[in-house]
Amino acid sequence: MMNNFNEIQKMSKDSMDMAMESFGSMSKGFQAIAAEVADYQKKSFEEGTAAVEKLVASKSIDTAFEAQADYVKTSYEGFVGEMTKIGEMVTDLSKDAYKPYEGMIGKFGK
Template sequence: MATKKKIEGTETEALANPFEAVMFASKEQVEKSIAASTEALEKAFSMSKERFDAVSKSVDDAAKLGKDQVEAYVTAGNVASKGLESINAEVMSFTKTQVEDQISAAKAMMGAKTLQEFIELQSGYAKSAFEAYTAHTTKLSEVATKVAQDAFAPINAQVQAAVEKMVKPLAA
């Protein structure tokens, strides 16, 4: 003989034994608790996975940034090295030309017949040597400036890219 009773807000058919009715109600509570626990665990797992993915992406970004920085420094070093080679070649060429000009001027001065001719040759040589030196230092200054700009270009580009990566999330 079963009687209908309200248990936990639902109409159920309670068994004649009160112990069975309590067991039935307890079973419903356990099922609700399991469902709530399962939902909470799934939500927590989902949040943990999202955090793990975010951390993983951050680590990957940091590794890429480090790699990009190393590549920028290597490129800058190579450019600077080639630039210094060209500066060195320019200095060596200038020095060779100056030594040749000095020898030529010395031979001409030794062949001078008068003191006036000697002074004119020496003054002419001094003027041309000074003009050559001035032109050479101007050229070296321009080459050195270009080498410095070219060498720092990859580093500047990398710094700019890193700043943009950091500022972009903050602006959003």
Template sequence: MNEMAKGNVEAMVEASRIAAKGLETLGQEMAEYGRKSFEHATATAKTLASVKSPTEFMKLQSDFVRQSFDSFVAEASKTTEMMIKLAGDAAQPISNRVAVAADKVKTVA
């Protein structure tokens, strides 16, 4: 029983380590996306401030909105994929322990 409990604790620690590392990576990705978005918005604002006609202003603004939306959709998709992978990776050590427990139950029964 002690060996089983020790294995369970080790699996939880490993799952926590994987989750923490994955969340750190996810946070870095989100910070990078935020930085790039801010830089793009700043550059666009400077460009919009120097336009000469309402038509040019509307075109630039429309392009900015379209690019921002496309970038957001791509980033949301990427983030979702990363989170799904992280969930699977973090659950793996616990899943392995469940398999070990099931094997022990079969052996005892």
């Protein structure tokens, strides 16, 4: 009876350790994603401000359209690149959060 209690207690401790490790990985991942989004927002704002200045300084309608087209193109490419990067970060976060549980799932599979 006492042996079973010790096993249950050890399993409980192991489960808590895995949960804390997983939580730590998730916390670090979310912080990295938040920092990446903040950096992108800052860069996007700066590029938008520069584009408006360029648009206002345009001497003709053709240069204004060209400035706007350039901004739209670079904004779209930047957005797609950033979303790809964040998607990869989320995938890595999921993998890191799952790692502590791999050993336990293997035990139950046997």
